[in-house]
Structures are given as structure tokens and as C-alpha cells.
Amino acid sequence: MNTPTRLSGVFSPVITPFAQDLSPDPARLIRHCQWLLSQDVGLAVFGTNSEANSMSVAEKMKLLDLLAQAGIPGARMMPGTGACALTDAVELTRHAVGHGAGGALMLPPFYYKGVSDDGLFASYAEVIERVADPRLRIYLYHIPQVSNVPISLALIERLLKAYPGVIAGIKDSSGNWENTKAMLDRFQPQGFDVFAGSESFLLANMRGGGVGCITATGNVNPGPIAKLYRTWQQPDADAQQAALDAVRAIFQSLPMIPALKAAAAHFGGDAGFAAVRPPLVALNAQQKTELMAALAAQGFSMPGWSDSK
Amino acid sequence: MNTPTRLSGVFSPVITPFAQDLSPDPARLIRHCQWLLSQDVGLAVFGTNSEANSMSVAEKMKLLDLLAQAGIPGARMMPGTGACALTDAVELTRHAVGHGAGGALMLPPFYYKGVSDDGLFASYAEVIERVADPRLRIYLYHIPQVSNVPISLALIERLLKAYPGVIAGIKDSSGNWENTKAMLDRFQPQGFDVFAGSESFLLANMRGGGVGCITATGNVNPGPIAKLYRTWQQPDADAQQAALDAVRAIFQSLPMIPALKAAAAHFGGDAGFAAVRPPLVALNAQQKTELMAALAAQGFSMPGWSDSK
Numbered sequence: 001m002n003t004p005t006r007l008s009g010v011f012s013p014v015i016t017p018f019a020q021d022l023s024p025d026p027a028r029l030i031r032h033c034q035w036l037l038s039q040d041v042g043l044a045v046f047g048t049n050s051e052a053n054s055m056s057v058a059e060k061m062k063l064l065d066l067l068a069q070a071g072i073p074g075a076r077m078m079p080g081t082g083a084c085a086l087t088d089a090v091e092l093t094r095h096a097v098g099h100g101a102g103g104a105l106m107l108p109p110f111y112y113k114g115v116s117d118d119g120l121f122a123s124y125a126e127v128i129e130r131v132a133d134p135r136l137r138i139y140l141y142h143i144p145q146v147s148n149v150p151i152s153l154a155l156i157e158r159l160l161k162a163y164p165g166v167i168a169g170i171k172d173s174s175g176n177w178e179n180t181k182a183m184l185d186r187f188q189p190q191g192f193d194v195f196a197g198s199e200s201f202l203l204a205n206m207r208g209g210g211v212g213c214i215t216a217t218g219n220v221n222p223g224p225i226a227k228l229y230r231t232w233q234q235p236d237a238d239a240q241q242a243a244l245d246a247v248r249a250i251f252q253s254l255p256m257i258p259a260l261k262a263a264a265a266h267f268g269g270d271a272g273f274a275a276v277r278p279p280l281v282a283l284n285a286q287q288k289t290e291l292m293a294a295l296a297a298q299g300f301s302m303p304g305w306s307d308s309k
Numbered sequence: 310m311n312t313p314t315r316l317s318g319v320f321s322p323v324i325t326p327f328a329q330d331l332s333p334d335p336a337r338l339i340r341h342c343q344w345l346l347s348q349d350v351g352l353a354v355f356g357t358n359s360e361a362n363s364m365s366v367a368e369k370m371k372l373l374d375l376l377a378q379a380g381i382p383g384a385r386m387m388p389g390t391g392a393c394a395l396t397d398a399v400e401l402t403r404h405a406v407g408h409g410a411g412g413a414l415m416l417p418p419f420y421y422k423g424v425s426d427d428g429l430f431a432s433y434a435e436v437i438e439r440v441a442d443p444r445l446r447i448y449l450y451h452i453p454q455v456s457n458v459p460i461s462l463a464l465i466e467r468l469l470k471a472y473p474g475v476i477a478g479i480k481d482s483s484g485n486w487e488n489t490k491a492m493l494d495r496f497q498p499q500g501f502d503v504f505a506g507s508e509s510f511l512l513a514n515m516r517g518g519g520v521g522c523i524t525a526t527g528n529v530n531p532g533p534i535a536k537l538y539r540t541w542q543q544p545d546a547d548a549q550q551a552a553l554d555a556v557r558a559i560f561q562s563l564p565m566i567p568a569l570k571a572a573a574a575h576f577g578g579d580a581g582f583a584a585v586r587p588p589l590v591a592l593n594a595q596q597k598t599e600l601m602a603a604l605a606a607q608g609f610s611m612p613g614w615s616d617s618k
Binding site: 022048053054055056057059084085086087088091108109110111112113115116118119120122123126145146147148149277278279280281 | 331365366397424429434435589
């Protein structure tokens with residue numbers, strides 16, 4: 001078995017299209033993944049913005065099977081495989097590794113709050129020991145404002161020591177640059193790859209020695225984000241960052257996931273793409289109008305997206 | 310099909326024993342359920358204190374099958390069937406109803422935070438419409454300090470109006486008596502049955518017109534809690550409540566679930582009962598010693614528990 005190359009660059013937590021009956025829609029998902037790859041953006045399928053936790057384990061495994069069958073390369077995928085239930089996390093992670101995924105993005109178990117680092121260490125350790133596959137590369141997923149279960153620097157240190165090579169990096173979605181900086185300073189030199197949790201920190205993360213970002217807005221603005229990743233050492237990098245920030249601000253002014261799906265629906269001429277699973281709610285007509293007006297004012301588009309159908 | 314009788318009384322979120330390999334242990338679970346029933350305590354299997362969210366859907370369904378096979382009556386069960394994933398909640402709820410469960414205790418989907426009442430309404434509505442079984446009785450589960458997704462009075466009002474009879478009541482684990490009181494005043498007269506989230510509020514809840522409590526410490530102190538439920542109109546009710554509070558305070562001074570399991574292990578002479586799944590951690594030796602000393606000082610015991618093996 002080959003050890004996969006370390007992941008780097010821009011990844012997107014791929015939004016998951018749903019059919020009218022709210023079942024996952026593999027055809028639309030495959031098309032979206034292919035477009036993202038064409039824009040040089042990797043696939044963090046089953047992330048927060050994928051509504052991954054609104055889907056069952058079986059639904060996610062089936063989608064991953066279909067993506068593989070469609071020729072989406074595992075090496076460009078970092079599926080989310082963390083779960084509340086130990087057995088779910090093991091099953092999802094094993095399945096992702098079996099498909100040759102370049103990494104697994106792992107939330108901690110997130111139901112119980114105030115759990116100890118001992119308990120979180122044991123959670124990750126059990127998954128690693130049970131999956132028991134030399135190809136496994138875990139990216140920790142720190143998103144305390146949603147999971148309410150933070151991943152501390154002390155926990156990272158302990159995991160890195162126990163499972164060097166397997167603990168491959170982190171997505172820091174805290175939005176707290178001091179935290180990202182601390183990870184870059186302490187762990188990146190040990191080969192622990194730090195992804196910023198959005199493109200807002202992409203330039204800062206690259207300047208700090210990080211390896212890229214994993215970002216919701218990668219779903220709709222992939223080309224320009226990937227360009228900044230490739231050219232962050234160019235003189236216009238700050239101007240590029242400012243342009244990315246302006247687009248992101250528009251999506252952040254609305255519920256993010258419904259807004260991403262509304263944009264994908266609008267620019268793809270495919271209204272069905274806007275569907276979300278409860279507890280999320282699709283944008284209402286006024287929100288959609290506001291979104292499209294703001295995007296138009298920025299001259300925003302999704303090049304090649306409508307042709308990809 | 311018969312419509313089940315409305316549930317009332319004392320229920321316990323039944324602690325789930327695990328084998329050495331952390332798989333659920335049905336033999337120990339059945340024994341514990343039988344003992345709880347012998348103490349007049351009903352079975353809210355798959356609650357927070359059951360580590361339900363640390364188990365997969367398949368593990369929970371299998372356990373429920375085995376409980377039914379062991380003769381545990383569905384009418385005495387209120388399984389937890391809420392889940393982050395719509396499809397999981399539907400599958401678990403349908404399965405529980407299929408086993409004749411007297412009710413289903415449903416967490417809202419709890420991954421996404423700050424979701425709207427529209428989204429939560431849609432979540433419950435989808436489950437109800439998909440299960441589509443006249444026997445379905447849903448008890449909402451309000452435990453904002455863990456789920457971080459509160460169930461508002463406005464949401465209850467809306468659900469009750471849309472699904473009268475199906476929306477059967479609530480477990481209020483907020484620990485906020487004002488909230489429980491508001492539910493009792495506004496909704497109990499409409500046949501929406503309010504269970505206090507612990508025995509701390511059992512007497513107050515009964516005096517306010519509620520129907521009982523669902524409580525973690527029901528796992529270890531079932532007889533005295535059930536007695537207060539039966540005799541809450543007797544002159545010694547306040548003294549009974551004080552005695553229950555004293556026992557509960559001991560368990561609350563430690564991590565609750567590991568402490569419950571440690572007590573069950575100790576009084577049952579069955580060390581294996583203490584196992585928990587990550588991210589929880591079993592009590593350490595010092596915590597165990599403290600717990601047993603405090604319980605001994607109260608003259609606490611679990612009558613009949615060691616004989617139930």
C-alpha cells in the first residue's frame with residue numbers, strides 16, 4: 001500500500017445537494033465535485049457546510065462509493081468522518097481510507113460538553129487503533145462555536161506524540177488567529193499541517209508556514225481562492241485577499257449554507273440545488289434577492305459552473 | 310392498533326453497560342431494566358445518561374430488539390430517538406414505535422447551533438410525517454446545556470397545534486424551574502405532559518400539575534424516587550424530597566454518568582459495569598473512594614440490585 005502524499009492547498013466542504021424528498025442527490029454532487037476539481041479545489045466532503053451531520057452514516061458511505069465510481073480521485077478528498085458515536089466514526093473513517101482518501105477530517109464526539117482531554121484523546125485513539133490502517137491520515141477539526149468541544153493545544157501535543165504521522169494536521173475554524181498562530185508555531189515544524197478554517201486567514205496562514213485553507217466559500221468562489229494559494233508570494237497577494245474577503249462578507253451576512261446553495265442554484269440555473277435538510281431552512285425570496293444584488297455589485301460569477309451540467 | 314396509555318411516573322435514562330471491547334452489553338442492560346421495573350421506574354433507554362449518542366443507530370436498534378425479546382414491555386419504555394441526521398431520527402423513531410414504545414424522547418438535531426424555530430419545527434414535522442404511525446407519541450427533550458439547541462415555548466405551541474396528540478409532552482432538563490412552570494401553566498392543561506428533568510423538581514412538578522420526572526439518578530435510587538411520585542400528597546413529601554436531594558447531590562458532585570456506573574458496579578459486585586465509552590472517562594480510584602464514602606455516610610444502598618444478577 002502506498003502512503004498518500006500530504007494534502008495541501010484549498011479544499012471546500014462540499015455542499016450536499018438534496019432531491020425533493022430530501023434524499024442526497026449524487027448526480028448533482030458529482031457534478032459539483034468535478035467543477036471544484038477543475039478549479040483546483042480539493043474535496044472536504046461531509047464537512048459542516050456539507051450538512052454531513054444531517055445525514056446518516058449509510059447515506060454518506062453510499063455517496064462516497066458513488067463519487068469513487070464517478071472517478072473522483074480519493075487523493076483529492078478529505079471526507080469528514082468524526083461522529084458522536086465511536087462506532088460511527090470508526091466505520092466512516094475505515095470506509096474513507098478504503099477509498100484512498102488523502103485524509104479524514106475528524107470532529108471530536110460533540111454531544112457531551114465539558115469532556116476532558118483524556119476522553120478526547122481516548123476517542124481519537126480508539127478510532128486510530130480500530131481502523132488500524134497505515135494509510136490513515138487524520139486532520140483534527142477545531143470548530144468550537146459549532147461543536148462546543150474544543151481541541152486544545154495540549155491535546156494536539158499528546159496525540160502527535162502517540163500517533164506521529166497519523167495525526168496529520170488540523171482545520172482551525174475557531175476564527176481566532178492567535179490560536180492558528182500557536183498551532184503554526186508549535187506544531188507545523190513537526191509536520192502537523194495547519195489549514196485555516198476559511199480563506200479569511202489564507203494569506204496569513206501561508207505566511208505563517210501553513211498549508212492552505214478549507215473553506216465554505218470554496219464552493220462558490222473556488223478559482224480566486226485557489227489562485228491566492230498558488231500566488232501568495234506575489235506582490236498582489238494582499239489585494240487578492242481583500243477581494244476574497246469582500247465576497248466572503250456577502251455570504252457571511254446570511255445563513256452560510258443556504259446562501260451557498262442559493263448561489264449554486266442561481267448561477268447554475270438549477271433551482272433544486274437550493275434544498276437544505278432540516279434543521280436548516282432555505283433562504284427566503286427577500287434574502288435571495290439581497291444575496292444576488294450584493295454579488296452582482298461585486299461582479300461575482302461562477303465561471304464554468306453552468307456549463308458543467 | 311391500540312393507542313398506548315399516556316406515560317407518567319418516574320423514568321430513568323437507563324445507563325448502558327459496555328463489555329471490555331466497549332460493545333453494548335445486552336445481558337447487563339436487560340438485568341438493569343428488569344430491576345428498574347421492579348422498583349416501579351420506567352425505561353427512558355437511550356437518553357443522555359445512557360451514552361445514547363455514543364452508540365450507532367444499529368447498536369441502539371439491536372439493543373431494543375433484545376430488550377423486547379427479553380420481555381421488557383414496550384409500554385414501559387420511552388426510548389431516545391432524536392438525532393442530528395433526519396434519516397437517523399426517522400429510523401430510530403419508527404423502530405421504537407414498532408416495538409410498542411409508550412413514547413419517543415426526541416432531542417432536536419443538535420449539531421447546528423442558532424437554528425430557527427422554523428427549522429426545528431420542520432425537523433420534528435418530517436419525522437412525524439415519515440413515521441406516519443398513529444401510535445407515535447413524541448416527548449420533546451429540552452436540555453439546552455448539552456444540546457445547545459433549546460426548545461422554545463413558541464415552538465411547543467406550534468408543534469402542539471400542528472400535531473395534537475402526537476406531541477405528547479416534554480422532558481425539561483434545563484434545571485430552570487421558571488421554564489418548567491411556564492410549560493405546566495401553558496401546555497399541561499392541553500394534555501401536554503410535563504416531566505421534570507430530574508427528581509430535584511419532582512415534588513414541585515407534581516404540585517404544579519406535571520406527570521413525573523425522568524432522572525439519571527433513577528438508575529441507582531429508583532425506589533425512593535418512585536415512592537415520592539406515588540405519595541407526593543402525603544405530609545412527609547418535603548422530607549422525602551430532601552432525602553432524594555441529598556443523594557442526588559453526591560452524584561452531581563462527580564461526573565454523573567461515570568458515577569452512576571461506578572455505583573452500579575460497586576453495589577452489584579460487578580466491576581465491569583463501570584465501563585464508559587469515550588469521550589467519557591470512568592471515575593479514578595480517588596473519585597470512587599469519595600463517592601462510596603459519601604454514599605455510605607447517607608446510608609445509601611441499592612436494595613435488590615445485587616440479587617438481580
